[in-house]
Amino acid sequence: MYKDATVAEINDVMEKAWKAFHQFRKLSLKQRAGLMRAIATGLENAPDELIHTAMRETNLPEARLRNEKGRTVFQLTSYADACEKGEWLEISIDTANAERTPPKPDIRKMLVPLGPVVVFGASNFPFAYSTAGGDTATALAAGCPVIVKAHPAHAGTSEFVAGIINEAVKKLNLPDGTFTHVHGAAFEVGKALVTHPYTKAVGFTGSYLGGKALFDWANERKEPIPVFAEMGSINPVWLMPGKMEQSAADIAKMYAGSITLGVGQFCTNPGLLIGIEGEALQTFINTLGEEIKKIAPGTMLHPGIAKAYGENKAKALSQQEVATVAESATAPAANQGVPAIASATGQAFLNNPVLHQEVFGPYSIVIRCADLAEMLQVAEKIEGQLTATMMATEQDILDNEALVDAVKNICGRFILNSVPTGVEVALSMQHGGPFPATTDSRFTSVGADGIKRFARPVSFQGWPDSLLPEELKSSNPLGIWRTVNNEMTKNAL
Amino acid sequence: MYKDATVAEINDVMEKAWKAFHQFRKLSLKQRAGLMRAIATGLENAPDELIHTAMRETNLPEARLRNEKGRTVFQLTSYADACEKGEWLEISIDTANAERTPPKPDIRKMLVPLGPVVVFGASNFPFAYSTAGGDTATALAAGCPVIVKAHPAHAGTSEFVAGIINEAVKKLNLPDGTFTHVHGAAFEVGKALVTHPYTKAVGFTGSYLGGKALFDWANERKEPIPVFAEMGSINPVWLMPGKMEQSAADIAKMYAGSITLGVGQFCTNPGLLIGIEGEALQTFINTLGEEIKKIAPGTMLHPGIAKAYGENKAKALSQQEVATVAESATAPAANQGVPAIASATGQAFLNNPVLHQEVFGPYSIVIRCADLAEMLQVAEKIEGQLTATMMATEQDILDNEALVDAVKNICGRFILNSVPTGVEVALSMQHGGPFPATTDSRFTSVGADGIKRFARPVSFQGWPDSLLPEELKSSNPLGIWRTVNNEMTKNAL
Numbered sequence: 006m007y008k009d010a011t012v013a014e015i016n017d018v019m020e021k022a023w024k025a026f027h028q029f030r031k032l033s034l035k036q037r038a039g040l041m042r043a044i045a046t047g048l049e050n051a052p053d054e055l056i057h058t059a060m061r062e063t064n065l066p067e068a069r070l071r072n073e074k075g076r077t078v079f080q081l082t083s084y085a086d087a088c089e090k091g092e093w094l095e096i097s098i099d100t101a102n103a104e105r106t107p108p109k110p111d112i113r114k115m116l117v118p119l120g121p122v123v124v125f126g127a128s129n130f131p132f133a134y135s136t137a138g139g140d141t142a143t144a145l146a147a148g149c150p151v152i153v154k155a156h157p158a159h160a161g162t163s164e165f166v167a168g169i170i171n172e173a174v175k176k177l178n179l180p181d182g183t184f185t186h187v188h189g190a191a192f193e194v195g196k197a198l199v200t201h202p203y204t205k206a207v208g209f210t211g212s213y214l215g216g217k218a219l220f221d222w223a224n225e226r227k228e229p230i231p232v233f234a235e236m237g238s239i240n241p242v243w244l245m246p247g248k249m250e251q252s253a254a255d256i257a258k259m260y261a262g263s264i265t266l267g268v269g270q271f272c273t274n275p276g277l278l279i280g281i282e283g284e285a286l287q288t289f290i291n292t293l294g295e296e297i298k299k300i301a302p303g304t305m306l307h308p309g310i311a312k313a314y315g316e317n318k319a320k321a322l323s324q325q326e327v328a329t330v331a332e333s334a335t336a337p338a339a340n341q342g343v344p345a346i347a348s349a350t351g352q353a354f355l356n357n358p359v360l361h362q363e364v365f366g367p368y369s370i371v372i373r374c375a376d377l378a379e380m381l382q383v384a385e386k387i388e389g390q391l392t393a394t395m396m397a398t399e400q401d402i403l404d405n406e407a408l409v410d411a412v413k414n415i416c417g418r419f420i421l422n423s424v425p426t427g428v429e430v431a432l433s434m435q436h437g438g439p440f441p442a443t444t445d446s447r448f449t450s451v452g453a454d455g456i457k458r459f460a461r462p463v464s465f466q467g468w469p470d471s472l473l474p475e476e477l478k479s480s481n482p483l484g485i486w487r488t489v490n491n492e493m494t495k496n497a498l
Numbered sequence: 499m500y501k502d503a504t505v506a507e508i509n510d511v512m513e514k515a516w517k518a519f520h521q522f523r524k525l526s527l528k529q530r531a532g533l534m535r536a537i538a539t540g541l542e543n544a545p546d547e548l549i550h551t552a553m554r555e556t557n558l559p560e561a562r563l564r565n566e567k568g569r570t571v572f573q574l575t576s577y578a579d580a581c582e583k584g585e586w587l588e589i590s591i592d593t594a595n596a597e598r599t600p601p602k603p604d605i606r607k608m609l610v611p612l613g614p615v616v617v618f619g620a621s622n623f624p625f626a627y628s629t630a631g632g633d634t635a636t637a638l639a640a641g642c643p644v645i646v647k648a649h650p651a652h653a654g655t656s657e658f659v660a661g662i663i664n665e666a667v668k669k670l671n672l673p674d675g676t677f678t679h680v681h682g683a684a685f686e687v688g689k690a691l692v693t694h695p696y697t698k699a700v701g702f703t704g705s706y707l708g709g710k711a712l713f714d715w716a717n718e719r720k721e722p723i724p725v726f727a728e729m730g731s732i733n734p735v736w737l738m739p740g741k742m743e744q745s746a747a748d749i750a751k752m753y754a755g756s757i758t759l760g761v762g763q764f765c766t767n768p769g770l771l772i773g774i775e776g777e778a779l780q781t782f783i784n785t786l787g788e789e790i791k792k793i794a795p796g797t798m799l800h801p802g803i804a805k806a807y808g809e810n811k812a813k814a815l816s817q818q819e820v821a822t823v824a825e826s827a828t829a830p831a832a833n834q835g836v837p838a839i840a841s842a843t844g845q846a847f848l849n850n851p852v853l854h855q856e857v858f859g860p861y862s863i864v865i866r867c868a869d870l871a872e873m874l875q876v877a878e879k880i881e882g883q884l885t886a887t888m889m890a891t892e893q894d895i896l897d898n899e900a901l902v903d904a905v906k907n908i909c910g911r912f913i914l915n916s917v918p919t920g921v922e923v924a925l926s927m928q929h930g931g932p933f934p935a936t937t938d939s940r941f942t943s944v945g946a947d948g949i950k951r952f953a954r955p956v957s958f959q960g961w962p963d964s965l966l967p968e969e970l971k972s973s974n975p976l977g978i979w980r981t982v983n984n985e986m987t988k989n990a991l
Contacts, residue, residue, distance in 0.1 A: 027903065092986065097947075099924040110916065112926040117906070119939075224717045228882070228933045231940070389721070402965050410520060413610070418957040421965070423603065431592040432981055433605040435957040440721045446612075446954040447724070454590075454955070461939040462947070464911040464928040472895050472914070486986045488925055493585065493979045493986065 007160045007188035015197045018185045022121035022150040023203040025182030030118045030148040032179075033475065034483065037146055038085035040183075043173035044137055045081035048074060048166070055165050059131045062159040064304040064340070069267065070132070077132040080430055081142050087432065087453030088146035091485035094476055095462065098489045100498065110467050113477040116460035118148030119231075120205030123198045125219070127210035128306050129270045131159040136166035136186065139450055140208030140233070147459035149206070150183050154198060157190040158307045164188075192218070199223055199232075206459050209234040210272070210450070213363075213441055220444045233458050234444040235437065237363045238391035239276035240425045243380060243412060245401035248422070249285035254292040256396050260369070261296030263424035265344045268303035269367030270310070273392050273425040276363060279351075279372045279383055290371055293346055294331030302333050302341035305366065311340040314366035318345055321364055326353030330371065342366040351379040355386055377405060384411040389439025389446065392418040392425040415439060417446065500653045500681035508690045511678045515614035515643040516696040518675030523611045523641040525672075526968065527976065530639055531578035533676075536666035537630055538574035541567060541659070548658050552624045555652040557797040557833070562760065563625070570625040573923055574635050580925070580946030581639035584978035587969055588955065591982045593991065603960050606970040609953035611641030612724075613698030616691045618712070619649040619656060620703035621799050622763045628652070629659035629679065632943055633701030633726070640952035642699070643676050647691060650683040651800045657681075685711070692716055692725075699952050702727040703765070703943065706856075706934055713937045726951050727937040728930065730856045731884035732769035733918045736873060736905060738894035741915070742778035747785040749889050753862070754789030756917035758837045761796035762860030763803070766885050766918040769856060772844075772865045772876055783864055786839055787824030795826050795834035798859065804833040807859035811838055814857055819846030823864065835859040844872040848879055870898060877904040882932025882939065885911040885918040908932060910939065 010018070032040075048055075051074075059070050087093060094115045102109035122144035126135030133139065136153050144151045155163035167186035174183045189195060199207055199222045207223060209216050209232065216234030223232045244256065263275055278293075280286040305311040322329050322345070330346040337343050344367040351374035354360045360370060374380045393416035395402065395409065402409055402421075413419050417438030428436055428451050436451035437443045443450075448458045470479050479498035481487065486495055503511070525533075541548075544567075552563050580586060587608045595602035615637035619628030626632065629646050637644045648656035660679035667676045682688060692700055692715045700716060702709050702725065709727030716725045737749065756768055771786075773779040798804040815822050815838070823839040830836050837860040844867035847853045853863060867873045886909035888895065888902065895902055895914075906912050910931030921929055921944050929944035930936045936943075941951045963972050972991040974980065979988055 027900070031903070087984075090984075092981065095947075097924075097926040099922070099926040107920065110922065112922060112924055114926040114928055120907075220722070221717075224714075229713070229937070230933075231938075399962065399965060407520070410524070413956060414613075416956065417954075418959055419961075420959040421961045423960050427600065429592070429603065429605060429959075431590075431605060432984060433590040433592040433607040433957055435607055435955040437955075439954070444722070445724075447950075449955060454588075457940075461910075461932070462928040462930075462942060463906060463909065464926055466911055466913040466922075467916050468912075468914045469892065472892060488585065491580075491583075491925060 007155070007164065009189045009191050009194050010187040012197050015187065015194070015201065018152055018187060019121065019201045019203040021182030022152055022185060025150045025180040026120055028180045029150050029183050032148065034089045034091055037148060038089040040173060040177055040179060041081045041085035041088065041142055041145055043177060044170050045078045047169035047173050048137060049078050051169060055162070058165055059159060059162040062162050063131050063306050073130060073132045076430065077137055080133065080139055081137065083430060084142045084146050084453050084456065088456065091476060091483055093453060093456045094485065096476060096485060096487040098477065098487055100490060112464050112466045113473065114462050114464040115474065115476050116457065117463045119459050119461055120149060121203055122149045122151050122206045122208060122459055123204050124151055124153045125195065125209040125211065126153065126156040126163060128156050128158045128310065131162045134210045135159070136163045137170055139455060143455035144208065144459045146456045149459045152185045152187065152198060154195060155186060155188050160188055195219065196222055200226055202228065204230060206230055207232040211236065213237060216444060232444050233448060233450060235272060235450050236441055236443060237272055237365065238438065238442045239361065239363050240273050240390060240392045241277040241279060241387055242275050242394040242396060244278060244280035244286065244289065245395060245397035245405070246281055246285070247398035247401040248396045249280060249289060251398070253285040253289040257289045257292035258296055259424060261293055261300065263426045264369045265300045265367040266426050268305050268342045270306060270365065271426050273428060275394065275425050276369050277372065278369055279374060279380055281377065281380065282373045282375060286373060290330055290348060297331045297344045297346050298334040300333055300344045301335040302337035302343045304340050305342045308340050310365065311342060314342045314364065317364040318366065318368050321359065321370065322347055324357055324359055326350065326357060327360070327370070346371065348373060351375055351383055354383055361388060377408065381408045381411060384408055384415065387415055389442045390416045391436060391438045391442045392416055392420060394420040394423065394425055396422055417442065500657070502682045502684050502687050503680040505690050508680065508687070508694065511645055511680060512614065512694045512696040514675030515645055515678060518643045518673040519613055521673045522643050522676050525641065527582045527584055530641060531582040533666060533670055533672060534574045534578035534581065534635055534638055536670060537663050538571045540662035540666050541630060542571050544662060548655070551658055552652060552655040555655050556624050556799050566623060566625045569923065570630055573626065573632055574630065576923060577635045577639050577946050577949065581949065584969060584976055586946060586949045587978065589969060589978060589980040591970065591980055591991070593983060605957050605959045606966065607955050607957040608967065608969050609950065610956045612952050612954055613642060614696055615642045615644050615699045615701060615952055616697050617644055617646045618688065618702040618704065619646065621649050621651045621803065624652040624655045627703045629656045630663055632948055636948040637701065637952045639949045642952045645678045645680065645691060647688060648679060648681050653681055688712065689715055693719055695721065698723055700725040704729065706730060709937060724951070725937050726941060726943060728765060728943050729934055729936060730765050730858065731931065731935045732854065732856050733766050733883060733885045734770040734772060734880055735768050735887040735889060737771060737773035737779065737782065738888060738890035738898070739774055739778070740891035740894040741889045742773060742782065744891070746778040746782040750782045750785035751789055752917060754786055754793065756919045757862045758793045758860040759919050761798050761835045763799060763858065764919050766921060768887065768918050769862050770865065771862055772867060772873055774870065774873065775866045775868060779866060783823055783841060790824045790837045790839050791827040793826055793837045794828040795830035795836045797833050798835045801833050803858065804835060807835045807857065810857040811859065811861050814852065814863065815840055817850055817852055819843065819850060820863070839864065841866060844868055844876055847876055854881060870901065874901045874904060877901055877908065880908055882935045883909045884929060884931045884935045885909055885913060887913040887916065887918055889915055910935065
């Protein structure tokens with residue numbers, strides 16, 4: 006339906022973005038925030054056709070999509086607030102001292118935008134992590150023009166949202182090239198965008214194979230650029246003995262919901278549940294199995310994802326050491342994902358890397374460890390994760406320091422006694438984790454700190470106040486928190 | 499003299515560092531700062547033999563080495579202060595709200611250490627950017643064990659300083675493996691260190707070829723890791739017409755000093771001076787030439803660097819479009835670098851990439867642009883730089899917005915009316931710049947913000963106060979500036 010962008014078109018787009026960058030980066034924080042709020046308003050006021058297009062393209066239910074649209078609006082407006090407050094600029098100022106030998110110069114540091122950012126949207130979040138999603142919002146806040154490559158599975162939704170963004174850009178008289186939208190089902194489009202010399206950073210949410218390809222292309226460039234790829238996770242959960250003793254069945258019920266939420270199509274879906282052999286774990290497995298049987302299959306985002314889920318689940322279940330605990334009792338329609346729970350021993354997990362692989366969909370495997378020592382071994386063997394969860398009493402935590410430390414070391418978000426699904430949009434959120442969960446564990450893709458991905462520090466040395474950017478002027482006209490001579494303050498110098 | 503570490507030895511070292519990491523990362527900020535201060539004290543009290551060893555190995559004069567040792571002590575102690583203050587932890591807290599639908603969890607974010615860090619010291623800074631230098635200090639502050647590969651050109655100095663660090667580690671009863679020191683003249687040692695699975699980050703100061711090799715090895719790993727390589731710079735200087743009108747000769751004298759300081763062996767050495775053809779530029783060139791003739795050659799760090807300087811200078815001077823302006827009038831002794839100034843037109847610079855290459859030593863080339871438009875073209879064509887300098891009146895800056903913006907866009911530190919040599923150790927310092935100046939423009943290798951290179955954020959969701967790290971507890975026992983519900987505060991919750 007939509008034609009892939011040609012190499013010539015991509016060159017044009019990048020030339021335009023580069024030219025726009027020269028003006029866009031000089032907008033005040035207020036002006037950038039203004040653009041973000043205008044996009045939010047456009048989204049809020051969009052006709053129902055937008056939701057209907059998304060429903061048709063993604064099979065996601067209306068309520069979920071309306072919620073997700075609301076989340077996207079909240080992201081845009083809350084990141085706009087953060088953009089304007091300017092704390093993300095990490096300003097520090099050291100004043101001159103002419104008496105010192107040698108004289109100490111005046112130095113003032115703040116973040117400046119990297120340049121045009123290419124954003125690849127997520128199949129599972131047509132609004133919140135796609136065209137006007139978190140990557141776009143934070144890149145604009147940082148002062149970077151954005152080029153979105155539409156996800157081919159919801160290209161119409163993407164086109165619709167791009168129209169809203171373009172309208173906001175136009176209404177505010179911002180430079181042509183501040184935002185561009187291209188289509189590309191073929192990987193060559195993505196490659197051309199990532200390897201273009203005017204591209205200065207990349208945001209991506211999707212599969213390991215996709216994210217890793219972008220990362221490698223970016224690093225092979227003459228000028229390597231940062232790639233922020235969020236590539237999925239199995240989000241391990243440690244079921245600690247004290248807690249299990251108290252409430253194995255309740256935990257199982259809670260997790261049956263989390264595993265199957267949204268047909269399991271969340272990057273924070275709990276795909277690995279680690280317990281210790283025994284009565285409590287058996288209760289947990291039995292209850293979880295009973296619950297899963299009751300949960301009907303759901304239609305997945307698109308036929309490709311439904312097919313991959315079926316194949317990956319079959320591969321996992323076919324491993325010699327893996328037993329099927331339960332599947333949904335309801336027969337699936339076409340393109341539906343059937344909830345399923347498997348189990349295997351700790352030794353099987355330690356020895357078979359297939360069990361570490363994400364099965365994107367309503368699937369989870371229970372690992373039955375022999376003891377706490379094996380639980381620790383599992384923690385030390387697991388690759389980097391977006392989240393890790395402890396279901397534990399306070400005593401469980403205090404008694405297992407080495408395990409708690411090992412689990413903390415592999416994740417970006419460390420949860421106690423809850424489920425990993427549900428990613429709060431807040432400054433304190435870390436959505437990112439050690440490789441292979443993401444390509445750069447030092448940054449988050451959710452929350453206003455995501456702005457920092459697309460900026461770098463510049464120190465101004467010896468500039469008079471009149472020539473400094475507003476953010477660095479002695480009077481602090483924008484009222485930003487700044488570190489002045491090593492003290493945090495909002496005061497003027 | 500020193501034997502290269504074998505692969506087996508490197509494996510042992512990394513095992514030890516990994517084991518030490520489990521304990522070291524849990525030290526309080528105060529304890530980490532204590533180690534840094536103990537190293538500083540050890541350095542301060544080191545016998546003169548240390549300075550004499552460094553003099554013998556590097557040919558640097560005694561006063562310079564004593565100064566550099568003082569700088570190293572200041573780095574360690576000022577980064578220790580910053581470590582303890584904890585602002586670098588970038589703490590943010592969002593408190594729970596049970597009334598919201600869905601209920602909002604309590605989330606608290608802080609930086610945690612990445613893991614063992616491999617540090618490659620710089621040939622030109624045997625103290626400040628080597629064994630106990632900036633990378634080591636900031637990695638320890640972050641909570642990471644450090645493995646230093648000694649620079650073969652000053653392996654004895656490195657061994658000496660390593661002894662001081664080991665003594666401090668022992669005295670404070672810190673885990674074996676907190677710090678290790680290995681030798682390696684062959685590149686295989688560096689490769690084995692960078693590709694070891696327990697290595698989680700790399701710090702490097704040196705050549706483009708060396709840094710790029712480490713970067714590529716790190717990205718080809720199964721688990722890619724960050725490499726902070728500072729790979730040199732030609733530190734362009736724009737000689738703006740208004741300023742030149744006023745003081746071309748004075749600027750020339752100031753720059754003759756900067757170009758030849760320390761036999762030109764600084765990564766911030768100004769290797770490119772860009773002016774506009776005319777009387778003022780001719781005065782500048784004449785004066786700079788006269789000054790350079792008066793400056794005697796100096797002994798370089800080691801024969802390899804002296805040889806490379808001779809060759810690179812000869813290559814630059816042999817380019818068809820390049821004229822030699824002046825060389826030192828004094829004949830050099832063995833291994834000495836002869837100060838030299840060249841010149842070429844703006845067109846020559848735009849068309850010949852050889853003129854963009856760093857000539858590490860007391861050399862600089864004056865680019866004679868036809869006009870301001872060509873000056874802008876030069877700015878747009880230059881690769882990423884650690885620093886860029888404008889010699890300009892306020893009017894020059896106001897009249898040339900596009901040029902000023904373009905120059906700012908290629909550098910990490912943007913200097914007005916001074917010289918780039920002299921890198922202040924301060925929080926506001928950005929020592930880093932767009933590729934190829936460094937491999938990651940988002941971080942600095944000088945100043946306490948360098949700590950952030952070796953840490954990543956983790957969010958704690960739903961943890962009771964009693965189980966949270968001190969840094970995140972509601973009472974704020976460490977008195978750290980934190981963002982609580984989007985407001986910066988030192989208050990308890």
